[in-house]
Amino acid sequence: MAGTTVTGTTVDELLAELAALEDPKARAVNERHGDDHGVNLGRLRAIAKRLKTQQDLARQLWETGNTPARLLALLICRPKAFERDELDAMLREARTPKVHDWLVNYVVKKSAHAHTLRVAWFADPDPVVASAGWALTTERVAKRPEGLDLAELLDAIEAEMRDAPERLQWAMNNCLAQIGIEHPEYRARALAVGERLEVLKDYPTPPGCTSPFAPIWITEMVRRQNPT
Incomplete structure (x- = not known):
């Protein structure tokens, strides 16, 4: 050694x-x-x-x-x-x-091996491993969404995120936010899912930082992309 x-x-x-x-x-x-x-x-x-x-x-x-x-x-x-x-x-x-x-x-x-690992980890029963699959999926959502079923991802988030263990919940929330930020056709649903589940709604956020609560995060990032 x-x-x-x-x-x-x-x-x-x-x-x-x-x-x-x-x-x-x-x-x-x-x-x-x-x-x-x-x-x-x-x-x-x-x-x-x-x-x-x-x-x-x-x-x-x-x-x-x-x-x-x-x-x-x-x-x-x-x-x-x-x-x-x-x-x-x-x-x-x-x-x-x-x-x-x-x-x-x-x-x-x-x-x-990022793609094959993403697929394998995404469905892993270990929530820490699954969170890595979701993190890799979130990058695809933002940069290379071709081949992803965004509606199906939103279905999974809506069904599972509220009760998911912390690290997996955080990764799913990131994915929810990126769908809402990057894909206008799914933005209304992403906002509605975030509002209904209220995951990270009360997360302590330092002054000057954006809340990880998906509806606030999505709205702020879209505003920055489209300043008036």
């Missing part, structure tokens, strides 16, 4: 460097969001910039199971170098929100 990398840095040295960045205040904030580390992500990104792309090192860092090490791995890996089953196994191991989010957004979305 401590083998020397191309840059002369070992995994053990990187683990020690990441441990030295641990900040109790940052950990307290992260733990409120379900994460289990206290490393400033700006500093972690600086380490990744120094290391550059190193696929073998990324795999070694991932295998440690250490959250900051896994985040670093996702920044220095080569997304297209992973096999489908490897990405599937990684996602099922990625239980903390930040690792899960970065894996989906920084790696899986850039992989040649």
